[in-house]
Amino acid sequence: MTSRVPAFKVRATARVADRAMHLALWLIALTFVAVLIGFVGGILKEGWSELNLGFLTRMPEALDAGGGIKPELFNSLYLVALSLALAMPIGLGAGIYMAEYAGQGRALRFFRLCVETLAATPSIVLALFGMILLVQMLGWSFSIRSGAVTLALLNIPVITRVTEESLRGVPRELLEASYGLGATKLQTILKVALPYAATGILTGVVLTAGRAFGESAILVFTAGTNVSQHFPDFRLSVPGETLSVHLWYVTSDGTLPDATQIAAGTAAVMILVLLALNLLVRLLDRAIRRRTR
Amino acid sequence: MLSPQTPETKPVKLSVRNLDFRYGEKKVLDGLSMDIHAERVTAIIGPSGCGKSTFLKCFNRIHEVSSAVQVSGQMAMDGVDIYRGGIDQVDLRRRVGMVFQKPNPFPKSIYENVAFGPRLFGVRDRATLDGLVEDALRKSALWDEVKDRLKESATGMSGGQQQRLCIARALAVNPEVLLMDEPCSALDPIATAKIEDLIGELKENLTIVIVTHNMQQAARVSDYTAFFWLGKLIEMDLTERIFTTPRERMTEDYITGRFG
Numbered sequence: 001m002t003s004r005v006p007a008f009k010v011r012a013t014a015r016v017a018d019r020a021m022h023l024a025l026w027l028i029a030l031t032f033v034a035v036l037i038g039f040v041g042g043i044l045k046e047g048w049s050e051l052n053l054g055f056l057t058r059m060p061e062a063l064d065a066g067g068g069i070k071p072e073l074f075n076s077l078y079l080v081a082l083s084l085a086l087a088m089p090i091g092l093g094a095g096i097y098m099a100e101y102a103g104q105g106r107a108l109r110f111f112r113l114c115v116e117t118l119a120a121t122p123s124i125v126l127a128l129f130g131m132i133l134l135v136q137m138l139g140w141s142f143s144i145r146s147g148a149v150t151l152a153l154l155n156i157p158v159i160t161r162v163t164e165e166s167l168r169g170v171p172r173e174l175l176e177a178s179y180g181l182g183a184t185k186l187q188t189i190l191k192v193a194l195p196y197a198a199t200g201i202l203t204g205v206v207l208t209a210g211r212a213f214g215e216s217a218i219l220v221f222t223a224g225t226n227v228s229q230h231f232p233d234f235r236l237s238v239p240g241e242t243l244s245v246h247l248w249y250v251t252s253d254g255t256l257p258d259a260t261q262i263a264a265g266t267a268a269v270m271i272l273v274l275l276a277l278n279l280l281v282r283l284l285d286r287a288i289r290r291r292t293r
Numbered sequence: 294m295l296s297p298q299t300p301e302t303k304p305v306k307l308s309v310r311n312l313d314f315r316y317g318e319k320k321v322l323d324g325l326s327m328d329i330h331a332e333r334v335t336a337i338i339g340p341s342g343c344g345k346s347t348f349l350k351c352f353n354r355i356h357e358v359s360s361a362v363q364v365s366g367q368m369a370m371d372g373v374d375i376y377r378g379g380i381d382q383v384d385l386r387r388r389v390g391m392v393f394q395k396p397n398p399f400p401k402s403i404y405e406n407v408a409f410g411p412r413l414f415g416v417r418d419r420a421t422l423d424g425l426v427e428d429a430l431r432k433s434a435l436w437d438e439v440k441d442r443l444k445e446s447a448t449g450m451s452g453g454q455q456q457r458l459c460i461a462r463a464l465a466v467n468p469e470v471l472l473m474d475e476p477c478s479a480l481d482p483i484a485t486a487k488i489e490d491l492i493g494e495l496k497e498n499l500t501i502v503i504v505t506h507n508m509q510q511a512a513r514v515s516d517y518t519a520f521f522w523l524g525k526l527i528e529m530d531l532t533e534r535i536f537t538t539p540r541e542r543m544t545e546d547y548i549t550g551r552f553g
Contacts (some may be wrong), residue, residue, distance in 0.1 A: 069420035120351075176457070179358045181410040181466055182387030191409070192399065 047268025065258040071227035082148035087155035095163020119157035142224025145236040162204025166197035306331035312366035336511035339521035390468035396455035398447035410466035433461035453484025
């Protein structure tokens with residue numbers, strides 16, 4: 001019996017479209033990389049001459065040239081660490097609740113709406129909220145603690161989301177295996193789900209750290225534009241200008257004769273720290289993945 | 294294998310009466326009743342979607358981990374209702390182990406996979422754990438293959454080894470019943486033969502219920518066979534009778550490949 005189905009051939013136009021799409025996507029990716037290299041390269045080139053040990057270890061100057069960024073670099077890292085320490089327990093807890101306990105109903109939808117609203121709140125709104133509530137009403141003034149708490153508000157929704165997503169990505173088979181052996185829900189979460197989700201959560205936390213590191217609006221209004229004269233000053237009540245605030249301040253204030261050079265150097269340091277942070281997450285991710293997958 | 298000439302000497306381990314199972318609006322299981330004997334292998338066969346896998350999961354209530362289900366009727370183990378008899382779900386799952394369709398070892402070492410269950414129940418002592426791990430791996434005929442690489446990741450093993458590891462992991466908490474949900478469907482014939490041999494050995498002191506879509510497998514490993522169709526139990530009898538002289542026309546049509 002001869003078949004009625006003709007011997008189909010892939011049409012030439014389909015082939016061409018396939019190639020063309022491949023080429024177009026490759027060009028878009030290339031443009032992206034080129035823009036990024038140009039951008040990062042430009043910042044590093046501008047700031048390169050400023051990058052020396054003296055710049056990193058001197059105190060800033062208010063009126064004269066030759067100031068450094070020692071306390072700003074310290075404050076940036078200190079504030080990121082404090083805000084993460086505040087945001088992690090809340091974000092992780094909320095994420096675990098949403099993924100494992102909230103079910104699929106109305107409670108989950110409401111909770112998700114709250115998290116998304118907080119995530120979408122412009123940072124200037126959080127900044128003013130922090131300033132009115134913490135700096136003024138509670139009388140915390142422009143300080144490390146006002147900055148850390150307000151910055152944590154920025155971090156919480158991101159950590160919550162990434163925790164929830166990572167936990168939802170845990171294969172159902174592994175959870176069933178655990179429950180099937182007589183594990184309780186808590187045991188399953190602690191021994192199976194969280195270890196598996198760890199790399200995803202870690203990546204999210206480091207990205208959050210990067211965002212917090214670069215944040216300026218919130219910190220201008222809560223941590224202020226001054227630094228303590230002691231170093232290192234771990235007190236929570238002292239003002240804590242960060243690198244990004246410093247960058248903004250020296251360029252807009254205009255009293256420093258070498259403001260342009262200081263800004264270029266500060267920007268270069270920030271970029272380098274962020275690159276180091278990204279490198280770190282890669283290494284940690286690989287190490288954890290080897291142990292838990 | 295049990296033959297029609299020898300009388301059943303083993304007590305009933307699991308008894309099911311008028312079991313209905315609803316998932317939302319849909320009735321998945323409809324009025325099932327059967328007795329499952331201790332230290333026997335009971336196979337459940339039937340076309341895809343007949344509810345055999347759902348039925349299996351009723352024995353350890355693992356559905357209830359992720360979704361709300363409605364079960365009515367009675368399901369008892371050693372005469373105690375496992376839904377209303379005051380048995381804790383978590384305790385039930387320790388007593389009624391499960392092996393899944395796809396091998397699902399944890400992304401941990403071979404040793405840690407087997408030790409996972411005992412650790413849940415508070416076993417900390419290294420020597421005790423070592424003993425339990427070795428014992429479970431021997432029972433699942435895996436010890437000789439893995440004794441020198443217990444620290445290696447379980448995900449690097451072959452599919453058949455992974456499935457035997459999952460059996461070892463289930464055995465390590467000393468269950469009374471072992472549920473197997475198409476345990477060989479992802480395995481090649483050699484690995485399948487090893488699992489089938491293992492089932493024959495394990496039934497010495499375990500009650501085994503196995504769901505399979507492979508009728509030859511049911512014929513090879515089981516003492517009893519139950520045929521399901523559209524959520525109903527059509528026929529259950531000694532495997533030898535089901536495959537030679539079934540009472541129902543529908544059973545005969547299914548096992549001879551006329552539908553399904």
